[in-house]
Amino acid sequence: MTDAHTTGTHGTGPFIAAIDQGTTSSRCIVFDKDGRIVSVDQKEHEQIFPKPGWVEHDATEIWENVQEVVAGAIVKAGITSADVKAIGITNQRETTLLWDKNTGEPVHNALVWQDTRTDALCKELGRNVGQDRFRRETGLPLASYFAGPKVRWLLDNVEGLRERAERGDILFGTMDSWVIWNLTGGTDGGVHVTDVTNASRTLLMNLHRMEWDEKILSSIGIPAEVLPEIRSSAEVYGHAKGGILDGVPVASALGDQQAALFGQTCFAEGEAKSTYGTGTFMLMNTGGTPVNSYNGLLTTVGYQIGDKPPVYALEGSIAVTGSLVQWMRDQMGLIKSAAEIETLASSVEDNGGAYFVPAFSGLFAPYWRPDARGVITGLTRYVTKAHIARAVLEATAWQTREISDAMTKDSGVELTALKVDGGMTSNNLLMQTLADFLDAPVVRPMVAETTCLGAAYAAGLAVGFWPDTDALRANWRRAAEWTPRMDADTRAREYKSWLKAVERTMGWVEDEES
Ligand SMILES: Nc1ncnc2c1ncn2[C@@H]1O[C@H](COP(=O)(O)OP(=O)(O)O)[C@@H](O)[C@H]1O
Numbered sequence: 001m002t003d004a005h006t007t008g009t010h011g012t013g014p015f016i017a018a019i020d021q022g023t024t025s026s027r028c029i030v031f032d033k034d035g036r037i038v039s040v041d042q043k044e045h046e047q048i049f050p051k052p053g054w055v056e057h058d059a060t061e062i063w064e065n066v067q068e069v070v071a072g073a074i075v076k077a078g079i080t081s082a083d084v085k086a087i088g089i090t091n092q093r094e095t096t097l098l099w100d101k102n103t104g105e106p107v108h109n110a111l112v113w114q115d116t117r118t119d120a121l122c123k124e125l126g127r128n129v130g131q132d133r134f135r136r137e138t139g140l141p142l143a144s145y146f147a148g149p150k151v152r153w154l155l156d157n158v159e160g161l162r163e164r165a166e167r168g169d170i171l172f173g174t175m176d177s178w179v180i181w182n183l184t185g186g187t188d189g190g191v192h193v194t195d196v197t198n199a200s201r202t203l204l205m206n207l208h209r210m211e212w213d214e215k216i217l218s219s220i221g222i223p224a225e226v227l228p229e230i231r232s233s234a235e236v237y238g239h240a241k242g243g244i245l246d247g248v249p250v251a252s253a254l255g256d257q258q259a260a261l262f263g264q265t266c267f268a269e270g271e272a273k274s275t276y277g278t279g280t281f282m283l284m285n286t287g288g289t290p291v292n293s294y295n296g297l298l299t300t301v302g303y304q305i306g307d308k309p310p311v312y313a314l315e316g317s318i319a320v321t322g323s324l325v326q327w328m329r330d331q332m333g334l335i336k337s338a339a340e341i342e343t344l345a346s347s348v349e350d351n352g353g354a355y356f357v358p359a360f361s362g363l364f365a366p367y368w369r370p371d372a373r374g375v376i377t378g379l380t381r382y383v384t385k386a387h388i389a390r391a392v393l394e395a396t397a398w399q400t401r402e403i404s405d406a407m408t409k410d411s412g413v414e415l416t417a418l419k420v421d422g423g424m425t426s427n428n429l430l431m432q433t434l435a436d437f438l439d440a441p442v443v444r445p446m447v448a449e450t451t452c453l454g455a456a457y458a459a460g461l462a463v464g465f466w467p468d469t470d471a472l473r474a475n476w477r478r479a480a481e482w483t484p485r486m487d488a489d490t491r492a493r494e495y496k497s498w499l500k501a502v503e504r505t506m507g508w509v510e511d512e513e514s
């Protein structure tokens with residue numbers, strides 16, 4: 001399915017191009033110096049579900065789409081490579097690929113971050129190596145979400161792969177590495193790098209030293225030969241070779257959620273944003289020291305600009321939000337477009353007593369329960385598809401509330417307002433519900449494409465297109481705000497019912513199945 005458009009608001013050059021290789025689509029956006037969008041091109045790729053819980057992407061299709069959308073955005077902007085000062089990369093995180101460095105061919109489809117096939121392996125590693133060690137060294141709980149166990153699964157399950165990897169013929173990368181390697185020449189001298197934010201999602205990087213952790217590598221069973229070099233998020237890694245942007249510096253890489261934090265200009269400690277796409281991810285800047293979580297959040301790298309010290313973040317990750325809306329559209333056929341869920345949900349006053357907990361990949365933050373599975377509860381004959389649509393939207397808002405509560409406990413910072421972005425924020429009912437459930441204002445910036453914007457900002461800083469982060473902050477403009485309207489009693493009662501529904505998801509998958 002192709003889905004492309006331009007905004008038609010042309011600024012004056014020069015420009016920065018940002019590539020966002022996301023879970024459902026790849027897009028390229030050209031930005032001007034004021035951080036305004038000049039052109040956009042976007043293309044969806046296939047979601048491959050070989051078995052329940054397994055999710056894969058065809059990395060060759062993704063690279064073809066990336067080239068197509070880059071060309072599309074440049075042509076729509078009516079510019080040439082000479083007008084583009086740098087290319088920034090942002091990407092779906094954790095999605096894991098191994099490819100042959102001599103042929104450039106992936107050895108298997110990429111294993112997507114939502115894929116749960118490594119649950120049993122994680123359990124085994126937990127027993128043998130210990131959960132605490134991973135938390136302490138990498139900031140992450142041992143879960144199938146992250147890249148390291150996926151690499152091990154591929155090495156164990158693709159015939160002959162381990163030997164090829166040990167011979168030095170195989171490269172591992174998350175989508176940033178794959179795109180940068182191809183963009184800078186692939187088999188003809190492509191650079192094999194990743195940035196600190198993406199590396200901090202592998203369970204393999206030591207969060208305190210910003211280096212691959214040799215002890216963890218040997219406990220998981222991953223040869224160091226496959227690993228990319230870890231670099232900062234904003235520096236020139238190499239130059240595009242071939243294609244429409246031939247010769248342009250490739251100057252940033254950030255995982256998409258960290259890019260959104262950057263694009264929302266959350267540069268001060270305590271500033272937070274939440275991005276509503278396939279999943280939802282709330283990140284809070286915690287400054288120069290990693291903050292341990294005791295409430296089910298992740299400690300991760302927020303960004304690192306060149307040779308400056310890294311900035312850390314606390315993160316609450318929710319696996320299923322926008323993808324639940326997609327499921328209602330594609331698997332259930334209850335709506336024809338994602339936007340239609342708002343019309344359907346608005347046709348009723350409330351959820352009619354129904355609660356939908358979309359634990360399709362188990363539950364991520366704050367629970368980290370791979371044994372959970374989705375439930376719709378509170379059903380009576382009164383409930384209609386409109387009530388279910390409402391419960392779908394409420395699920396996103398309640399899950400955010402749970403993360404926000406955990407963040408306050410871990411950081412001591414009370415949420416005074418939440419900056420939001422991502423595809424789901426075009427849903428007004430959802431944004432109002434979010435303000436109601438959080439009991440805090442929700443604000444959306446003028447440029448809702450903060451993921452690409454963050455990558456563009458980082459690339460622009462690396463090549464001196466923008467002087468510093470203060471210049472970027474000046475570009476942030478509020479476009480919309482929703483303030484809470486729900487009374488405290490209703491909020492408390494509904495929250496209690498939601499938490500009861502969450503309990504019902506737990507323990508569905510028996511030990512031997514997971
Ligand atoms: N009006 C809407 N209401 C609810 N969900 C929406 C709406 N528009 C888009 N979405 C959801 O948002 C997601 C797309 O957002 P996007 O930020 O592009 O995601 P990603 O970067 O994860 O690919 C899809 O999962 C889609 O179902």
Ligand SMILES: O=P(O)(O)OC[C@H](O)CO
Binds near residue numbers: 023091093
């Ligand atoms: O592609 P998105 O926007 O769904 O983001 C995916 C996240 O990076 C997964 O950690």
